[in-house]
Amino acid sequence: MTGTISEAVLEQDLASMPQLQGSMFEGRGLRSRLYTGITWLLAILASLPLFSVLYMLIAKGGARINWETLTALPPSAFEFGGGIGPAIVGTAVMVGIGAAISIPIGILAAIYLAEIDPHTKLAQTARFLAKVLTGFPSILAGVFVYAALVVAMKSYSAWAGGIALAVLMLPTVILTAEEALKQVPQKMKDAAYGMGCTRAQVIGKVTLPTGIPGVMTGVLLAVAGAAGESAPLLFTALFSTYYINGWEGLGEPTSSLSILIYNFSGMPYDNQIELAWTASLVLVLIILVFNILARVLGRQKY
């Protein structure tokens, strides 16, 4: 008798206990797993294009990566061999010119926007224009520099190409550098003022050094973007099959990877088409290196 009573009590206790065990196939858990699965699938889908492009470039262009290809002049119509040397140098030089122009201007503008007078009409206008310029069709930068410079100089040139790239890099540099400088906490700047720093000293000794990793990220992303541009170079640097010849050579038509890819891929010769693939691979690798640099240098040192 006592046994049955205690069993009854036990059952009653169990019934009043909170139900905590989950079931694999209950609706809520099932839905949660389903959604997780979908996001997995979509994440894989999103990285698919990049990986397939990389795979294709390596498969088709990888074979020709060697010293000769990287340094030799491009072949003419029925020639075998040859390389993309002038295009690599041309791209590097024009991106260099673009960086040399856009980085100092961009960082100084960012300092003005973030630190000196963030709320003036001038600052608001400049910020708005920079934002518009980020979405600016790159071919228009080429057309603009063509009309402003190429026509006046009566020649396509590396200068013109570099300036067109600078126009495209500038807004990225300005906006990312401004953002990076604004991240520097006000209390750090207060500390610097409290030590007896002038505004220039606060910016030079505290704000810029603290914000520089973020600024570098912006600069390198702008460089990576510019390296891959083709449309603005079409109107400004045109193309050449020779290396840039000294300072004078900067005033003459200049080769670049992107234009070489465009030109050679349309040719009916296997050699040139192979070189176009190799040039594409080299270009992607250059851009990859800058992106990795941007990540590494973007880390805070302290």
Added chain:
Amino acid sequence: MNATADAVTSPAATWSIDPQDTVMDCRLEKIFYGDFLAVRNSIVPIEKNKITGFIGPSGCGKSTVLRSLNRMNDLIPVFRFEGSVTYHGQDIYDKSIDPVLVRRYIGMVFQQPNPFSMSIYDNVAFGLRLNRYKGDLDERVEKALRSAALWTEVKDKLKNSGLSLSGGQQQRLCIARAVATEPDVLLMDEPCSALDPIATRQVEELMLELKEHYSVALVTHNMQQATRVADTTAFFSVDISQGSRTGYLVEMGETRQVFEDPQADLTKEYVSGEFS
């Protein structure tokens, strides 16, 4: 002398200090932010080698007063100051005075620890380098860190980031940074409000050591802190009678007198905890 000024100065009349012992003679008539009158009619002498505590309810302008003493408030465009702050015979609000230079002699420690994002060493050396100090930098950095009671904890990791330290260590680092240039006066704006009780204790002990060499003005929200460290206490309150919230000095005197035998009713209510 008009009536309001009289009302302010009379409770403090029982207490006076020798002008010889005053390092900063602060006569604040009016402090404005735009149209807002933040502080009025307060005479606050800062004594040499003493800790002067500023207490009072929130919004009574004690921080505003403190930040007026090294012209930090000049960074706020709408700030306007009437009165005088005499430091070594010069009014720091005189037109000929460069506020940047004022801040090199009158150091400041802030409410939130705010080390620079650089190494511990560079943080302390910052002010020395700023002043183009020609002597032995290592020696001065060590001295400053010792006087901030931080040396033994950081001597093996001077190259580590100042931001890697704990909150209490960061605040002592900021104190080391402020004293490295050996300023005359150290302004401390609620330096312990972001610290735990143990770190607070350490910073308080540090303040007591610092007053051997420096004159300290300390804003604190914590009345116990004022009784523990301040030699002189200034009690500020808020006047809401004009429809605005204007802070003013109610009473100033030796800390023990202000807490045990307050002259003004407002002070009596405040120190006995009737309002805060």
